[in-house]
Amino acid sequence: MSAVLSDRPAHELSFLRMRDSDLEAVAAIEKSVYVFPWTIGNFRDSLLSAYECWACWINGELIAYAIVMAALDEAHLLNFAVANKWQRQGVGATFLQHLIDHSRDANREMLYLEVRPSNVAGLWMYQRFGFKQLGVRREYYPAVTGREDAYFMGLNIAKKIV
Numbered sequence: 425m426s427a428v429l430s431d432r433p434a435h436e437l438s439f440l441r442m443r444d445s446d447l448e449a450v451a452a453i454e455k456s457v458y459v460f461p462w463t464i465g466n467f468r469d470s471l472l473s474a475y476e477c478w479a480c481w482i483n484g485e486l487i488a489y490a491i492v493m494a495a496l497d498e499a500h501l502l503n504f505a506v507a508n509k510w511q512r513q514g515v516g517a518t519f520l521q522h523l524i525d526h527s528r529d530a531n532r533e534m535l536y537l538e539v540r541p542s543n544v545a546g547l548w549m550y551q552r553f554g555f556k557q558l559g560v561r562r563e564y565y566p567a568v569t570g571r572e573d574a575y576f577m578g579l580n581i582a583k584k585i586v
Contacts, residue, residue, distance in 0.1 A: 437515065439522045442477035442489060444468070449486040450479070453507045460566040462503060467491070475502070476526075480519050482510075488519050492527070499527040501537040504546075516549055524553070524581055533582040538574035540565055547575065555579045 442450065447467050454461040470477050470491045476499075480488035488506040492499050501523065506516045527535050538561060539546050555577040563571035 436482065437518055438481040439519065440479050440481060442467075442471065442479045444471060446479050446486055446489075447471075450489045453486070453489065453505055454503075456508055457505050459568065470502070478519075478523065480506075480515065482515075488515055490519065490523055492523060494527070494530065494532065497531065497533040499523075499530075499532045499535045501535060504537070512545070516546075517552075520549065520553060524579070528581045528583055531583070533580065535579045535581050537577050538564060539577060540572055541575060542572065550577055550579075553579060 447464050450467055451461070451464040454467075467477070473493075476490075476492040476494055478490045478492070479486050480490075487510045489503070490501065490505075491503040492501055494500075504516075504520070504523075506519070524535060535555075536558075537550065537555070539550060541547070556579070557575050558578045559576040561574040561576050564574035565572040
């Protein structure tokens with residue numbers, strides 16, 4: 425699947441299933457955007473566990489990725505990141521819409537995620553898409569000074585019957 429960014433029409437995004445050969449690029453983005461990154465082993469385990477692992481490409485460059493665990497009629501976004509130089513350009517929103525559409529097409533009814541309260545940009549994007557806070561996971565994330573809570577959020581993505 426491809427999408428053209430509305431504010432940058434010269435760039436076309438492609439969403440492809442992640443492959444083992446993508447893991448070094450994924451891990452490099454992960455290390456550049458997170459203080460406590462997943463390891464390449466975590467990503468490899470996600471592939472081996474048959475999670476839905478997506479890579480977002482532009483002009484032959486891997487610029488974002490997502491890991492989704494799906495079970496029955498639910499999906500859980502476990503990891504989602506956009507390379508620093510592509511942030512705040514619509515990539516995250518376009519990619520998130522792809523994940524929502526794909527999950528809906530797979531007859532899933534809910535999409536869940538956790539987000540750090542300190543991740544203001546991510547929190548704002550999820551709220552803009554209609555995610556609602558369902559709870560708080562206390563001391564969920566490692567942080568520079570101990571642990572940080574996570575907002576547990578959900579979005580009803582069930583197909584509407586007309």
